[in-house]
Amino acid sequence: MPGLFLDLYELTMAYSYFRQGMDQEATFAYFVRSPVPHRRFLLFAGLDTFLEALPQFRFAEEDLDYLQGLGLFHRSFLDYLASFRFSGEVWAMDEGEIAFPNEPLLTVTAPRIQAQLIETLLLNVLNYETLVASKAARILVAAGPEAVVVDFSPRRDHGVEAALRAARASFLAGFHGTSNVLAGKLYGIPVVGTMAHSYVLSFPDELSAFRTFVEDHPHPVLLIDTYDTIQGARNAVRAAxxxxxxxxxxxxxxxxxxxxxxxSREVRRILDEAGLPEIRVFVSGDLDEYRILEFRRRGGVAWGYGVGTRLGVSWDVPALGGVYKLVEDEKGPRMKKSPGKLTLPGKCQVWREGFADLVTLDEEKGPGRPLLKKVFVRGERLVSKLELARRREEVRQSLFGLPPELADLSPCEVPDYPVRLSSKLQALVEVAK
Amino acid sequence: MPGLFLDLYELTMAYSYFRQGMDQEATFAYFVRSPVPHRRFLLFAGLDTFLEALPQFRFAEEDLDYLQGLGLFHRSFLDYLASFRFSGEVWAMDEGEIAFPNEPLLTVTAPRIQAQLIETLLLNVLNYETLVASKAARILVAAGPEAVVVDFSPRRDHGVEAALRAARASFLAGFHGTSNVLAGKLYGIPVVGTMAHSYVLSFPDELSAFRTFVEDHPHPVLLIDTYDTIQGARNAVRAAxxxxxxxxxxxxxxxxxxxxxxxSREVRRILDEAGLPEIRVFVSGDLDEYRILEFRRRGGVAWGYGVGTRLGVSWDVPALGGVYKLVEDEKGPRMKKSPGKLTLPGKCQVWREGFADLVTLDEEKGPGRPLLKKVFVRGERLVSKLELARRREEVRQSLFGLPPELADLSPCEVPDYPVRLSSKLQALVEVAK
Known part of the structure; x- marks a missing residue:
């Protein structure tokens, strides 16, 4: 039971609300507050993971014993936690939706204590999967629609769970597979991989290694750079x-x-000249969208890319500053006013026409389609588990159909986002200021 | 059972070794190959996590069913996996040891297939905990031995597991606590935390929020920047x-x-002038070692620091390039020779005198103390579970006693490490080149 995965302050606040009888309905919104450097768009992900965890957000007896030992909470509050079940409502964008900072990606309406206690879990899940999906999307845009792109990140991801979720988020974004066998099993993602340098080193010479590997495998891909890449290509030709x-x-x-x-050009030439045009060239090694673009600009030739470290940790922006803020309670819209940390007040909807978004108050109607949909109510999810492979196809289509100003991958500290506020919402922001 | 957490190529290589009867003893070394930008030292961590996972590295029936479905492996190999148990030997530095790139931090000697199959798990665990412990160590050095420093990272870490391990690694490095309640329960780390802005926003005004929080909590810390920090400090004075x-x-x-x-200076002055010198000032908000140094240089006054995002993802270097390489097999020392990717051949030991390290062949004796110790043999760990709180004290002592050239936190793309090779080892490297 993940109930104890929270920042202590969720509990100290909840305890105060509990003692004060402050448990009326409140709405919190999840959104990315500030521009994210280099990210002209985000790809929303992690909803399924979150919706699966939500009904399991409970407190076991041993959790309560631990909390009692802290000496901070009265028994009556621990009894409340013992029967805790999230009974609120969640509205969210579809996973794989293109999204932007400054618009709500998900909202939670629930008794205040419930809405508060799930904050840490919600942020942890959505921030990471959205981060990696967004990075994966950029890498795909760089590689282009023809290239095969696979996740090689497990050894550098921040834990086994991170590796699983990186595989899932990158596949959702449109990757073709992962080296992560456990992710393959759990999510039905195609698994890929062949040999490491240590394999080649385990034989008297490279050619023997290649010959043996070909003998032992139905679809061998040979790693040709252990000693010298050009000689490696010639050995691969001989083995092939x-x-x-x-x-x-x-x-x-x-x-x-x-x-x-x-x-890669040289190896391609060697293979072609040897009459082996069907042999594919894969490249890997600290790749990301910037390096793939540079590789292609310089005439590199690759059928596919293996992307590891820089994908799984989203190297250039390793954390997403997604926040979860109180926007409305029984007294009306609420808004934090610290310098540089403005939030949108009130329960909102996002309307999209083309790639221009309009954020409105919940009661307004905007142009295009509404992005936030009701996905969870009274302890149960309304949408079934995401069909990852099907959704992946749709996401690829939207990615490779992005307008040039969004598909632009060049570094940019403060991207401009196509997000506007309705006049009603804008007026509310002005009043609250 | 974590057996299926591996890159597919571990299995395809292992399958070939299995078919070829290549399962003699081999030694692999875990080390960081290249200089790590900005890190003049590393803090080795994750050993306990790894040693706990190792005996559980097994393949369940459903794992084998999944592998069979891939159509890559003969039944005899799946039978081998069904009875897989790691029976090899592990040598490692102590957790919390100061360490450097270009020296082995851990070695594994086992039948080749076993040593190969655990690679992904080993790298995933050791890379992340060592990464975060190293970042935490720098943050502590920046804050100084008097300051209280706590982990606020759960909402931005890459998953729940990452958050647990970030709390553990930062506590090992010398942090004082974490906001992560689950980590508190699992590792016995003190938990900290008080209120968020949403709490303050839930009351008609800031003073009411402060009064209520004081009423409800034994040790209240008041968040004073929701509206205006100076006015917040005055409200805190009144509530106090x-x-x-x-x-x-x-x-x-x-x-x-x-x-x-x-x-912070202004708030300190307001508190002192109000006759409340005992009230502590905590600061937080995207802090890391650079910002803490700058804060102190500019005369900032803080009793403690809450460090989140930039700790848990090691913001300036979000992945550690630790690798696990074959260094010796039944045919003798092995070494990869790809350009820029040299490895040390042979099973080695690291000797430390002061902070100068000498890497020698296993059979040699060096000056000072040997850092690699036998920790696991024949399926069982030789060292008991780490006493985290005790070890933390030792680590803090070594951190705050670092010589200035290592304690230097200024950015540096290619730090120089005090690591030399013995003449025998150097000769072996030359031969292999």
Whole structure:
């Protein structure tokens, strides 16, 4: 039971609300407050993970014993926690929706204590999956619709759970597979992978390693940079030709170091000249959208990309500043006014026409389609578990159809977002200021 | 069972070794290959997590069913996996040891297939905890030995597991507590936290919020920047004076936005002039070692720091490039030679005298103390579970006793590390080149 996964202040605040009888309905909104450097759009993700965790947000007996030991809470509050079940309402964008800072991606309406206690879990889940999905989306845009892009991140992700969610979020964004076998099993993502340098080093020479690997595998991809990439390509040619004689096929070669743009061209030429145009060239090694763009600009040739470290930790922006703020309670719209930390007051809806978003108060109607949908009510989800593979196709379509100003991947500290407020909402913001 | 948490290539390589009968003993070393930007030292962490996971690295029946469905492996190999148990030997530095790139932090000696299959898990665990412990160590050095520093990272960490391990690693490094209640329960770390802006917003005005919070809590810390920090400090003074009359105590105030250096001084002055020197000033808000140094340089006054986002994702270096490489097998020392990716050949030991490290071959003796100790053999750990609180004291001592060249926190793309190779090892590297 994940109930104890919260910042202590959720409990100290909730305790005070409990003692004061302040448990009327309140609405909190999840949104990214400030511009995210280099991100002209976000890809919303993590909703399924969150909706699965929400009914399990409970407090076990041993959790309550631990809390009692802290000496901060009266027994009556612990009894309240013992029977805690989230009974509120959640509205959210679809997973895989293009989204922007300064608009609500999800709202929670529930008795104040409930809405408060789930904050840490909600932020932890949505911030990370949205972060990685957004990074994956950029990497796909850089690689282009023809390229195969796969997740190689498990060894550098921040834990096993992070690795699972990175595989899921990148697949949702449109990746083709992952090296993460557990993610393959849990989410039905195609798994990929062939050999490491240690395999090549385990044989007397590279050619022996290649020959053996071809013998042992139905779809071998040979890693050719353990000693010297060009010689590696020649050894791969030899192994591939021998394989053909026995009815076997070498599927591809992988380059993981050196000047990938130059080497990939050279390797492609060696393969083509050897009459092996069907052998695919994969590249990997600290890739991200910037390096893939540079690789392509310099004439690099790749059928596919393996992307690891820089995907799973979203290297250039390693955390998403998503926040969860009280926007309305029984006394009406609420708004925080600290310098540089303005929030939108009131329960809102987001309307999208093309890629221009209008944030309105809940009661208003805007142009285009409303993005926030009711997904959870009275302890149960209204939407079924996401069909990841189907949704992935839709997300790829929207990504590769982005207008140029959004698809622009060049660095930019303060991107401009196509998000406007309705005049009613704007007026409320002005009053609250 | 975490057996399926691996990159697919671990299995495809292992399958080939299995078919070829290549399962003699081999040694792999875990080390950070390249200089880590801005990190003049690392703090090794994650060993306990790894040693706990190792005996559980098994394959369940449903895992084997999944693998069978991939169509890559013969039944005999799946039978091998069904009875898989790691039976090898692990040598490692103590958790919390100061460590450097280019020296082995841990070595594994086991039948080749076993050593290979645990790679992804090993890297995932050690890379992240070492990353966060190293970041936490820098933050502590910036804050100084007198300051209280706590982990506020759960909402921005990459998952619930990452948040738990960030709390653990930062406490190991010397932090004083965490906001993460689950980490508090699991690891015995003191938990901290008081109120968020949403609490203040839930009352008609700030003073009412403060009064209520003081009434409801034994050790209240008041968040004073929801509307205006200076006015917030005055309201805190009023609430604290009223509290005194009823025998209650306000412990501190927290600032989370604005110019923290200027505001903290001003708030300190207001508290002191009001005759409340005992009220502590806490600061938080996107802090890290650079910002804490700048805060102190500009005369900021803080009793304690809450550090979140930039700690848990190690903001300036969000992944550690730790690798796990074959260094020796039945044919002798092995070494990868790709450009820029040299590894040390052979099973090694690290000897430390002061903070100068000498890496030697296993059979050599160096000066000072050997850092790698045998911690796991034949399926069982030789060292008991780490006493976190005790070890934390030792780590703090070593951190605050670092020589100036290591304690230097200024940015540096390619730090210089005090690591040398013995002449025997150097000769082996030259031969292998």
């Amino acid at each position: 030709k021998e394989a053909k004689e026995t009815g076997k096929t070498v599927v591809g070669v992988r380059l993981d170091s050196g000047d990938l743009a130059v080497l | 004076k009223e509290a005194k009359e009823t025998g209650k105590t306000v412990v501190g105030v927290r600032l989370d936005s604005g110019d923290l250096a200027v505001l």
